[in-house]
Amino acid sequence: MSAPRERPRAGDLLDWYDRHARDLPWRVGPRARAEGVRPDPYRVWLSEVMLQQTTVAAVKSYYETFTTRWPTVQALAAAEDGDVMAAWAGLGYYARARNLLKCARAVAGDHGGIFPDDHATLLTLPGIGRYTAAAVSAIAFDRPEVVVDGNVERVMARLHDEHTPLPQAKPLLTDFAARLTPDTRPGCYAQAVMDLGATICTPRNPACGLCPWRRSCAAWQAGTATELPRKAPKKRKPTRLGIAYLARRVDGAWLLERRPDSGLLGGMLGWPGSDWGDDPQEAPPIRAEWKTLTEEARHTFTHFHLRLTVRTALLPMDRRPDRGEFIELPDFRPSDLPTVMRKAFDLAHAGMRKS
Structure with missing residues (x-):
């Protein structure tokens, strides 16, 4: 008979993150945050926009180019449209680049060059949707917002052995994520879940033996982790x-x-x-x-x-x-x-x- 499943605890994941956090150019790591270093909201926002539909490996060089050339939101707001579009070339999903400029100019012109620190006001900015607003609120301002990307969906589906296919499962997986989001260190926690999905709870061959939530994972106990999350069949592209x-x-x-x-x-x-x-x-x-x-x-x-x-x-x-x-x-x-x-x-x- 298998051991009863433990209740997942945010603290266990944070302890793992403190030891294994990825070193990313836009991230203020857990040690630096503990020493009082706070993330730059501009750089958090820029990285989150770039990372939509794009891999970390692909984004790194673009992020470094942008932050070297336009180190502040005011600098980006003053940039020529053509220069920004050219610097974005190859990153794909070009509406993001157009909205990037619109948002930078709104922050510079309407908010004195300072990013709003709450989810509701962030949502009023051009090109910022629910995910980006939650990510900036949590990571830059340590607000307990629910941050759900593909990595988090995968972790939640496995943690709860949820077989409802995506995208139908999104509200349920978001609810699972909301129940776990802590009031303490929510910014680190949001990044920790994403790191867990990117490095341990991977789409193929998850390293369950290294997972800090293994004993809380219903899919691990059921032997279904590699089957999740389920996805609705893709439509054939014309x-x-x-x-x-x-x-x-x-x-x-x-x-x-x-x-x-x-x-x-x-x-x-x-x-x-x-x-x-x-x-x-x-x-x-x-x-x-x-x-x-x-x-x-x-x-x-x-x-x-x-x-x-x-x-x-x-x-x-x-x-x-x-x-x-x-x-x-x-x-x-x-x-x-x-x-x-x-x-x-x-x-x-x-x-x-x-x-």
């Missing part, structure tokens, strides 16, 4: 087609255009092209002798797959485009392009080197 026109002038300048602020890749610099759909129509931005590459640029967005036909042209100096503008070679950085546009560039650049 495939959309498009055309990207990559034109280079004889002096090396490239023809680019900035996409509309709304919609996918909004506000980003990219190649002129057609709409994306089932039957893309020709929409060359300039009169030229276009060559079609044999290889497509392929990319997957959240809701669909994209296949771009890449067409290239070499232009004389006196040719004027119908849309877009030429970016001189010293000012053109492929790294400023969103990932799908950079894929098209890589294909075109390789093709031009061969020709």
Whole structure:
């Protein structure tokens, strides 16, 4: 007969966190917090926005670039839109970058450059939803808010052996998390649960033998941890087609255009092209002798797959485009392009080197 399941205690997890907290560039660790060091709300907010739908490993270099270039919320608020969008390129989900600027300007303009310290007021800022408001409230201001990301959902589902599939299970898992959130050190606790999910209670092959909540875990006792959390079957993603026109002038300048602020890749610099759909129509931005590459640029967005036909042209100096503008070679950085546009560039650049 198995031993009775213990009640999970926040203190056990905090003790584990004090010994095993991850060293992250945006984090004030438990030892420093105990010595009175307080997190910078700007850096907490910036990291949380960057981490949405993105891994810690991918975010680190972007975070360091942003905080070096724009060390305060006032500095970010004063930045040029194009510079911020370029620095964000490759991180994906570009609406986050647009909202990042809107929020920074709201904090600088309406709150004297000081982030609000309560959940309700944080929710009034552009681009801040329930999760981000809770994370900033807890981590930056030590408020006992319930912080639930994918790691926390996984930990709660296993802790309670909850088999209701996501996303239907979200309210229930949030309720489980709320019951455990302590009034003492809630900021450290929020980070501790996320660390537990990221390092011990991992999606595959969880290290249950190292878990401070093992004896409180219903899924560990039932032998179902690797099955949880359950997820509803994913809908099949449709495939959309498009055309990207990559034109280079004889002096090396490239023809680019900035996409509309709304919609996918909004506000980003990219190649002129057609709409994306089932039957893309020709929409060359300039009169030229276009060559079609044999290889497509392929990319997957959240809701669909994209296949771009890449067409290239070499232009004389006196040719004027119908849309877009030429970016001189010293000012053109492929790294400023969103990932799908950079894929098209890589294909075109390789093709031009061969020709």
